[in-house]
Amino acid sequence: MKNGVGVAINRTGATIVDIARKLGVSAMTVSRALRGSQEVSDRTRRRVLRCAEELGYKPNRWARSLVTRQTSIIGVVVPDISHSFFAEVTRGLEEVVSRAGYNVLLCDSWLDVEKEKAEIEMLVSSMVDGLVIASEQSETSPQVFRKLKDSKIPFVLIDRFFPKQSFLAVVVDDLEVGRLATEHLVELGHTRIAHIQGPPISPASLRHRAYLDALRRHQIEVNRQWVRKGRFDIQSGREAMFALLGTKPRPTAVFAGNDPMGIGALYACREAGLRVPADISVVAAGNIEGAHHPNPFLTTIDWPREELGRAAGSLLLASIQEGSDQATDRVKKFAPRLLVRQSTAPPSA
Amino acid sequence: MKNGVGVAINRTGATIVDIARKLGVSAMTVSRALRGSQEVSDRTRRRVLRCAEELGYKPNRWARSLVTRQTSIIGVVVPDISHSFFAEVTRGLEEVVSRAGYNVLLCDSWLDVEKEKAEIEMLVSSMVDGLVIASEQSETSPQVFRKLKDSKIPFVLIDRFFPKQSFLAVVVDDLEVGRLATEHLVELGHTRIAHIQGPPISPASLRHRAYLDALRRHQIEVNRQWVRKGRFDIQSGREAMFALLGTKPRPTAVFAGNDPMGIGALYACREAGLRVPADISVVAAGNIEGAHHPNPFLTTIDWPREELGRAAGSLLLASIQEGSDQATDRVKKFAPRLLVRQSTAPPSA
DNA sequence: TTCTTCACCGTTATCGTTAACTATTCAAGC
DNA sequence: GCTTGAATAGTTAACGATAACGGTGAAGAA
Structure with a gap:
């Protein structure tokens, strides 16, 4: 008793x-x-x-869910939770939605498009009240998200922008990222400016476009040899940098599409016996942990990450309350800022 | 139709x-x-x-849950998902449990003991099939976990060890961490070895104990002035280092309880005009992202993080299948290894 | 023939909660 | 006294699935 x-x-x-x-x-x-x-x-x-x-x-929340058809669960899909960007976004998101009584069901797609798709379907059939997706899908497929939209479950995309599609999204202003990085180099006096481009997803494409735009705007030569592709990791940045060092004339400055590639570029320079920033300048983007203290400290572009997550949460919660179809066109864009550190300087001579 | x-x-x-x-x-x-x-x-x-x-x-998984009393959900509680340790552990965990058909409900306690407790209760009342907890609880409370054990829900603790308690756990061998770090300095010839200790949780305590043990084993003086407390962050490491630099004689080497404190120590040395490792050696522990390239590269102790998460997942799944009370005493311990980089050297003169 | 057994499938109750409707009470208004 | 209508509470039937048990028919054993 x-x-x-x-x-x-x-x-x-x-x-x-x-x-x-x-x-x-x-x-x-x-x-x-x-x-x-x-x-x-x-x-x-x-x-x-x-x-x-x-x-x-x-x-018993499940019994309740059965009849109310709500679960108080937000599904989250990221390509790699151990990546600091996604981890911090997830943290900001969790903060906001948990305050509103929701829980986060986390799925890591391990950069696998198939797993990602399966996870989204699982979350939908689990009747989550909303979804946040940091997709690994590249140019392939707005269609996945169009189908998702038909399911009437509110969802928010992270850092992916599909032109002509009206999805809710939270993104970094990547044109501004590219502009800030490129113009920083221009203002230092560089005219031979290379770019290490990322894989075919919107952040990389937009940064590349802004790089080209900035050069044209300043009437600086666009040399196709000075654009190399990488895979957003250190190794590919290193390789791309070696390729750039082999061109002639060789660039005096490089804008790397993200920090790991920037770090890879620094490694390549050191291996090639070049001093940064005396012989060559490097600017990257992302401000990942560790970029505070590479040797030399990497000049980079920063943006608020937890804040992105919080915004995604707010957007999603609003969309859930409004009943799916409202506010169906909003993209929240975050302004990046330049962090000048020690890997950039005026060109020598 | x-x-x-x-x-x-x-x-x-x-x-x-x-x-x-x-x-x-x-x-x-x-x-x-x-x-x-x-x-x-x-x-x-x-x-x-x-x-x-x-x-x-x-x-409909919730309808099924209602009658089977199983949810196929694993609850995960971490103090800070944006911390690379917890993010990587979570990733390893997710890999293992998702392969077995479970999903991860993620809770970030924001280092808040009260929030953590509320989250655990929420997860229990959500009838998760198992729990993984990286607790922020310090010496306060094995009792929370004893109560949890009464609920018969299997759970695994991450990197927390409670002596005399039989909880499932996955831990780093922190005695070995402390031993490796300290003996590395001893072997380099140091005899004036300081320690920046972390907050009162088991990893910090064990590393500290191993530090003392190693000194005694090598018949090296234990100077109480040379043990300072930090909070596992850069700032407290910097402050502790300043305090150590104020002692006399002053230590020629420092074992920082984790990487952020080690980085803080490097900052303090630079500000004090000391060269590392020429004037003073620093070894830390954790191998966080960014410790590859501090200036100088930080010598540190590493351990497998995703692997810890995978082990936690396996242990939990086994415990779920065996029906709670079996295998109730297992602690899986992971061996750390020393990464010698550039912040340690023999003492000068 | 009759009984047993097995393979297959149906009925009913249940998990814990809520939606939608139905009752009851009591006070106010005519 | 009768109607009206709040305020409060109860009844019944879901929600979508599974557990436990009951039934049926055909094959094989007695």
Whole structure:
């Protein structure tokens, strides 16, 4: 009879029926009282609340989900949670949605497009109330997201922009990223400026476009030899840099599409016996942990990451409340800023 | 009538009853067929499977949970998912459990003990099938976990060790961390060896203990002035280092309890005009991203992080299958290794 | 023939909760 | 006294699935 009193952690706890029986009322009344409905008297509500407390009652969220068709769960799909960008975005997101009573079901797609697709379908069939997707899908497929839109589950994309599609999204202003980086080099006096481009996803493409735009705007020669492709990792940045060092004339400055490639570029320079920034300047983008103290400190472009996650959360919550079809066109764009450190300087001579 | 055919993504899809009606069988038969029970004829099973396919049927996992009392969800609680250690552990964990058909419900406690407790309770009352907890709880409370154990939900602790408690856990061998770091300095010839200790959680305590043990084993003076407390962040490492530099005689080498504090120590040395490693050696622990290229590259202790997560997943899955009470005493310990880089050298003169 | 057994499938109840409707009470208004 | 209508509470039927048990028919054993 002293069962359950004071037990906060309890798997198969009391149900509303238990409370109802003990109080001699119906389960419906208990349900109403617990949800704070106006249709129960204050006296009854107090009795129910007190009894629930005594029995250590915790509502069964799945039973509730079954009938309300809401789960209070937000599905999150990222290509790699161990990447600081996604980890920080996820953190900001979790902060916002958990405050609103939602939980995060996390899926790591391991950069695998098939796994990503399976995870999205799983989340949909799990009836999550909303989705946040940092997709690894490159140019292939707005169609996946169009299909998702048909399911009427609100979703927000992270850092992917599909022209002509009206998806909710939170993105970095990547044109501005490219502009800031390139113009920083231009302002230092460089005219032979190379670019290490990332894989075919929107951030990389936009940064590349802004690089070209900036050069043209300043009437600086665009040399196709000075654009090399990388895969957003250190190794490919190193390789691309070696390729650039083999061109002649060789560039005096490089804009690397992200920090790992920038670090790879620094490695290549060191191996080639070049001093940074005396012989060559390097600017990258991302401000990853560790870019504070490479040798030399990498000049880079920064943007708020947890803030992106928080914005994604807010956007999603708003979309959930408004009932799916409203606000269906909003893209929240975040401004990057330049962090001048030690890997850039005016050209020598 | 052509409703649903070929629609892969669909929130309110067909139910087993729909399939049953269409085929003129009972819902039970459909349920059995879909689960691959032996109690249906091959012919019926094929018809059901085919029809399910056509209707784009996806089982409602919450309805199933309600009756099976299993959710296929693993709850994960970390103090800070944006910290690379927890992010990588989570990744390894997700890999293992998702392969077994489980999903990860992620909670970030934001280093807040109260939030952490609330999250654990929420997860328990959500009837997750298992829990993985990287607790921020310091010396306060094995009791939280004892209570959790009463709930019969299997759980695994990450990198926290409670002496005399039999919890499942996956830990770094922190005594070995402390030993490797300290003996590395001893072997270089140092005798004036300081330690920047972390907050009162088991990794920090164990590293500290191993530091003391190693000194005694080598008959090296233990100077209480040379042990300072930090908070596992850069700033506190910097402050602790300044304090150490103020002692006399002053130490020729420092073992920082983790990498951020080690980086803080490097900053302090630079500000004090000391050269590392010429004037003073620094070894840390953690091998965080960015410790590859501080200036100078930080000598540190490394351990496998995703591997820890995978081990936690395996341990948890095993515990779930065995039915809670088995294997209730296992702690899986991972060996660290020394990464000698550029911040340590023999003492000068 | 009759009984047993097995393969297959259906019925009913249940998991814990809420939606939608139905009752009851009591006070106000005619 | 009768109607009206809040306020409060109860009843019934879902939500979508599975557990437990019951039934049926055919093959084989007695």
